[in-house]
Amino acid sequence: MRIGFIGVGKMASAIITGLKTTEHDLIISGASLARSQEIAEQLNVSFAQSHQDLIDQSDIIILGIKPQLFEAVLSPLTFKQPVISMAAGITLDRLGQLTNPELPLIRIMPNINAQLLASTTAISTNDKVTPDLLDLTKEICNSFGTTFEIAEKDFDTFTALAGSSPAYIALFIEALAKAGVKNGFPKSLALNIVAQTVQSTAQTIWSGPDSPHELIDKICSPGGTTIAGLMELERLGLTHATSSAIDKTIEKAKNL
Ligand SMILES: NC(=O)c1ccc[n+]([C@@H]2O[C@H](COP(=O)([O-])OP(=O)(O)OC[C@H]3O[C@@H](n4cnc5c(N)ncnc54)[C@H](OP(=O)(O)O)[C@@H]3O)[C@@H](O)[C@H]2O)c1
Numbered sequence: 697m698r699i700g701f702i703g704v705g706k707m708a709s710a711i712i713t714g715l716k717t718t719e720h721d722l723i724i725s726g727a728s729l730a731r732s733q734e735i736a737e738q739l740n741v742s743f744a745q746s747h748q749d750l751i752d753q754s755d756i757i758i759l760g761i762k763p764q765l766f767e768a769v770l771s772p773l774t775f776k777q778p779v780i781s782m783a784a785g786i787t788l789d790r791l792g793q794l795t796n797p798e799l800p801l802i803r804i805m806p807n808i809n810a811q812l813l814a815s816t817t818a819i820s821t822n823d824k825v826t827p828d829l830l831d832l833t834k835e836i837c838n839s840f841g842t843t844f845e846i847a848e849k850d851f852d853t854f855t856a857l858a859g860s861s862p863a864y865i866a867l868f869i870e871a872l873a874k875a876g877v878k879n880g881f882p883k884s885l886a887l888n889i890v891a892q893t894v895q896s897t898a899q900t901i902w903s904g905p906d907s908p909h910e911l912i913d914k915i916c917s918p919g920g921t922t923i924a925g926l927m928e929l930e931r932l933g934l935t936h937a938t939s940s941a942i943d944k945t946i947e948k949a950k951n952l
Pocket residue numbers: 702703704705706707708725726727728731760761762763765769782783784805806807808859
């Protein structure tokens with residue numbers, strides 16, 4: 697299967713790293729012929745002479761351009777094969793208007809952890825996608841992480857919880873590390889301690905049996921240090937601030 701990428705930035709490059717572990721043949725087309733050549737050399741894949749040339753020789757197309765560029769880039773092109781979009785806020789209906797609504801169309805939402813082949817990726821499809829094509833899409837997405845098939849109406853929420861949240865989690869890690877620096881730790885040491893703790897806490901919650909609440913109860917001894925810090929975090933509104941940030945993310949995705 698020949699998979700063609702239009703637009704190869706941070707996310708498409710990460711996906712290509714995963715796909716290179718599969719048998720699929722990869723070809724790209726970037727912002728210009730010179731950029732295509734440069735990126736193809738970096739990633740060790742083929743490049744096409746133009747976007748239409750890429751479309752004419754690919755079995756499936758993955759769009760790696762920014763949502764704001766969709767109209768300008770896609771309008772002059774004629775698609776004949778399944779198209780996968782990873783763009784935040786571009787619905788399957790909109791993708792159909794910009795390509796061809798009769799084609800099998802797939803929306804995916806990866807996250808930046810694709811660069812470690814550990815993305816949490818959502819998939820939603822239009823009704824032209826056959827079970828075999830859905831399986832192929834899952835195989836593509838599983839090459840750079842794990843895959844969740846979700847209803848399209850939930851895409852913006854997924855985008856907030858999995859696409860954007862690595863930035864929010866990074867902010868929390870940075871804040872904890874800064875607090876370590878304030879109390880005398882070198883930044884690199886504080887970051888190392890915090891990042892490892894976040895990773896193993898996520899692993900503990902993920903592998904069970906404790907829910908986050910049960911874990912919190914286990915750590916907070918009566919009258920102890922952790923409950924003092926926890927009450928301060930809630931006094932300052934951590935849960936409310938987080939929920940409000942997710943609402944803003946969803947609102948922005950709906951208005952892109
Ligand atoms: N980054 C994330 O965490 C994330 C998460 C989920 C979904 N996404 C989605 O992934 C898509 C790409 O995001 P990104 O973060 O990878 O952005 P990015 O790094 O800016 O990549 C976009 C790429 O598009 C290229 N480009 C610009 N104009 C083009 C044209 N006319 N034809 C072909 N390529 C063109 C750019 O080329 P130059 O390098 O030459 O400018 C750049 O390499 C977006 O739709 C975004 O919504 C991203």
